[in-house]
Amino acid sequence: MGNDWNDPAGPGGEAAPLRGLEALTLGDLEALRLILGGGSVVDWMQLHLDSPGGPAGLLRTLELEPTQPIDAAYIDHVKREAIAYLKRNFGFAIPGPVARASLEELLWIAAGKGHRQVCACTVLKVVHIIHHLNGRELLFRLPVSDQDMFHLVEEKVYRVVGAMLSEGLPISELIGGRKNLDSTYTKLLSKPGATTTAVYDKLRFRVVTRTREQIMPVLLHLTERLFPFNYVVPGESTNTIFHFRSFCEAHPHLRRLVPGLQPTRDDDVGAGDNQFSAPSYRVIHFIADVPVRVPPQVMELAPPGSDALGPVVFVLVEFQILDAESEASNEAGDANHEAYKARQRQAVYSRLRLGPRGRG
Numbered sequence: 410m411g412n413d414w415n416d417p418a419g420p421g422g423e424a425a426p427l428r429g430l431e432a433l434t435l436g437d438l439e440a441l442r443l444i445l446g447g448g449s450v451v452d453w454m455q456l457h458l459d460s461p462g463g464p465a466g467l468l469r470t471l472e473l474e475p476t477q478p479i480d481a482a483y484i485d486h487v488k489r490e491a492i493a494y495l496k497r498n499f500g501f502a503i504p505g506p507v508a509r510a511s512l513e514e515l516l517w518i519a520a521g522k523g524h525r526q527v528c529a530c531t532v533l534k535v536v537h538i539i540h541h542l543n544g545r546e547l548l549f550r551l552p553v554s555d556q557d558m559f560h561l562v563e564e565k566v567y568r569v570v571g572a573m574l575s576e577g578l579p580i581s582e583l584i585g586g587r588k589n590l591d592s593t594y595t596k597l598l599s600k601p602g603a604t605t606t607a608v609y610d611k612l613r614f615r616v617v618t619r620t621r622e623q624i625m626p627v628l629l630h631l632t633e634r635l636f637p638f639n640y641v642v643p644g645e646s647t648n649t650i651f652h653f654r655s656f657c658e659a660h661p662h663l664r665r666l667v668p669g670l671q672p673t674r675d676d677d678v679g680a681g682d683n684q685f686s687a688p689s690y691r692v693i694h695f696i697a698d699v700p701v702r703v704p705p706q707v708m709e710l711a712p713p714g715s716d717a718l719g720p721v722v723f724v725l726v727e728f729q730i731l732d733a734e735s736e737a738s739n740e741a742g743d744a745n746h747e748a749y750k751a752r753q754r755q756a757v758y759s760r761l762r763l764g765p766r767g768r769g
Contacts, residue, residue: 427578427630430622431662434459435669437629438657440638444628444695445653447646448673450639451534454527455671458520462633464513470637471540472702472721475513483719484512487543491535503528512536537639541723544700548722551703552710559587559612561701562724566614569635573627580627581733582617598760613727621650621732624693628730635699640723642696649691650731691735698723 428437436457443450458464465475473480492508495501507528510518515536518529548558563585570583618627632638657663700721703711708720731739 427573427626429626430660433625433629433663433666435666436460438663438666439670440632441625441629442653442670442673443638444632444641445646445648445693446673447641447644447695449643450537452673453534453671454530456516456519456530456533457669458516460633464516466633467516467637468513470633470635470700471640472700473719475511480720483717486717487536487539487719488512488515488532490539491532494535494539495531501528501531503532507532540719540721541640541698543718544698544721544723547703547711547715547718548724550711550715550718551707551722553707555611558701558722558724561704562612562699562726565699565701566635566726569631570614570616573630578627578630579619579623580616581619582736583614584617585612585614587612612724613729615729615731617736618730618732621734624650624730624732625656628693631728636697636726636728637700640698640700642698642725646693646695648693650693650735690739691731692739693730695728697726697728699726 433441434457436459439453439457440460442448460466462469468475468484473484475481475484488511492503495503504525507515507518507525510529515529515533518525519533520526521529566585567583570580574580574583616627616631618624654667657667701724703720703722708715
């Protein structure tokens with residue numbers, strides 16, 4: 410369980426090692442718990458900004474480069490919009506140093522203490538929402554199909570994970586794919602609320618690590634290069650691999666960090682919520698809104714005024730991460746994928762033939 414894996418270049422092009430469990434910081438642990446437990450940064454009262462990448466690394470994971478004039482102007486615009494919202498709706502008084510701070514400086518202030526820290530956290534929560542809505546609105550405006558956007562996401566995922574594989578990081582397998590129409594129909598027909606908004610896994614990837622202890626370092630590495638932890642969809646996480654706190658308590662370094670975790674909702678996760686999965690099925694599953702920087706030639710197709718929305722869109726992607734032993738166990742007996750699909754198809758057939766009686 411050493412920290413001896415090589416690592417490809419990070420978001421800014423610099424080489425950085427994959428950090429083992431003994432090198433994780435309190436901020437890393439907060440981010441991992443958020444993903445595993447399906448929480449939201451809007452509920453956070455403290456930002457632990459102690460990871461190597463710092464504010465610039467987080468912004469680059471969001472596909473924003475604060476040293477570029479266009480991005481810097483957009484980032485400042487979103488920050489000013491957030492402050493205006495707080496003043497307009499709540500009469501929220503923002504201290505001058507906080508109001509004048511750049512977004513990177515706000516992140517540092519939010520990691521401090523006192524009244525300014527509280528104000529900075531509040532502003533950042535609104536920034537988080539505004540930027541997300543801007544990305545969603547831009548995606549709606551662009552005359553680009555889902556398939557074209559999926560292609561951009563796939564390129565990003567295979568580039569990042571492919572580099573990890575080529576550098577010998579502890580990933581034994583990457584499987585990606587798009588849900589076909591029949592699978593989409595079946596999934597919607599199996600849900601009580603049959604709407605397309607309920608389908609998050611049109612694009613999905615499964616990452617398999619060599620051992621269970623490597624799951625958290627690999628997951629953290631992905632949040633630093635592929636999707637930011639704060640854009641994992643709240644309430645959509647399942648973790649049947651390990652109990653988070655018990656796992657931390659079993660590792661001396663993580664055990665020392667646990668008392669510093671801020672209060673949040675219960676993160677003791679257990680059985681999954683998919684009615685068609687076997688009780689023995691083991692996986693970490695979550696939905697991430699993956700940021701994708703819109704290519705200039707595509708941005709030119711956007712309606713006038715779209716520049717104010719920034720250069721980034723968000724695409725929902727399902728991720729599964731598990732260790733090789735859990736994957737092998739899942740393929741045995743009732744936990745395998747074919748058995749899962751058979752149970753789902755039988756439930757849909759019964760519902761179509763028998764209505765509510767068929768859902769018993």
